[in-house]
Amino acid sequence: MSTVDLRNNVAIVTGAGRGIGRAIAQRLAKSGASVVAVARTLSQITETCSLIKANGGTAIPIAADVTQEADVSRLVEQTIAAFGRVDVLVNNAGVAPLMRIEQTSTDDFDTVIATNVRAVFLCCRAVWAPMAKAGSGAIVNISSVGAFDPFPGFAAYGAAKAFVNTYTKALAAEGAERNIRVYAVAPGAVETTMLRGAFPDFPTDKVLAPDDVAALVEALLAPACQHSCGQTVIIQK
Numbered sequence: 001m002s003t004v005d006l007r008n009n010v011a012i013v014t015g016a017g018r019g020i021g022r023a024i025a026q027r028l029a030k031s032g033a034s035v036v037a038v039a040r041t042l043s044q045i046t047e048t049c050s051l052i053k054a055n056g057g058t059a060i061p062i063a064a065d066v067t068q069e070a071d072v073s074r075l076v077e078q079t080i081a082a083f084g085r086v087d088v089l090v091n092n093a094g095v096a097p098l099m100r101i102e103q104t105s106t107d108d109f110d111t112v113i114a115t116n117v118r119a120v121f122l123c124c125r126a127v128w129a130p131m132a133k134a135g136s137g138a139i140v141n142i143s144s145v146g147a148f149d150p151f152p153g154f155a156a157y158g159a160a161k162a163f164v165n166t167y168t169k170a171l172a173a174e175g176a177e178r179n180i181r182v183y184a185v186a187p188g189a190v191e192t193t194m195l196r197g198a199f200p201d202f203p204t205d206k207v208l209a210p211d212d213v214a215a216l217v218e219a220l221l222a223p224a225c226q227h228s229c230g231q232t233v234i235i236q237k
């Protein structure tokens with residue numbers, strides 16, 4: 001059931017090709033938003049959009065690498081060309097390779113930071129001007145409980161997500177005068193390709209469904225949550 005009316009809203013969801021991002025894209029579309037589904041793999045975001053359209057929703061795929069400034073600029077330009085505005089950004093794209101420091105190459109480290117940190121900055125900055133011009137907007141950054149409990153193998157990932165939490169709080173303060181609300185959601189284990197890549201044997205009774213996270217993201221977009229912006233909301237079984 002939809003908890004928020006997002007008709008006339010345009011929502012960009014990064015990492016929408018599978019897992020949590022796909023569930024968020026589907027949820028927001030069900031609430032009435034026109035969704036822009038973003039990832040590098042066009043076939044996966046096209047499938048997300050087909051699922052949304054089969055349910056009566058509106059969605060377009062835009063293939064982009066969110067670590068790349070030119071791709072992110074093009075993403076926002078194409079969104080505005082297609083729908084005329086951008087009201088919601090969900091920074092969900094992420095990578096979480098489980099590797100201890102002695103196994104981590106410089107390239108591995110750079111990829112974790114580029115995807116979980118740099119991309120959040122690039123996407124927030126790219127939507128900031130159109131949201132400020134419109135006088136409203138909402139951004140939800142997907143963090144992780146790894147930011148609070150960075151167990152062995154998740155040092156770079158956990159620290160990257162800690163950046164997301166602090167960045168969210170700081171941007172919420174910057175956005176207040178423009179009516180741009182910024183939130184973070186920090187899930188525990190969620191049943192996705194990412195989780196099973198890192199933890200094939202993680203107990204299934206301790207794992208959230210992607211739609212559990214999507215429902216929280218949707219709820220944060222409700223007007224009732226406007227005074228909670230800047231916070232990181234944990235969701236965990």
Ligand code: NAP
Nearest residue numbers: 015017019020039040041065066093094144189190192194
């Ligand atoms: P997933 O199943 O691996 O999906 C990740 C999505 O991000 C894919 O669509 C992927 O598509 C996209 N992506 C990755 N790098 C990208 C890039 N450079 N540019 C554009 N898109 C990119 O992951 P998930 O489990 O759904 O995780 C989603 C988010 O939740 C991540 O931020 C993750 O850190 C966070 N999270 C997950 C869990 C969990 O247990 N699953 C727990 C806490 C937090 P392409 O590869 O095609 O680009």
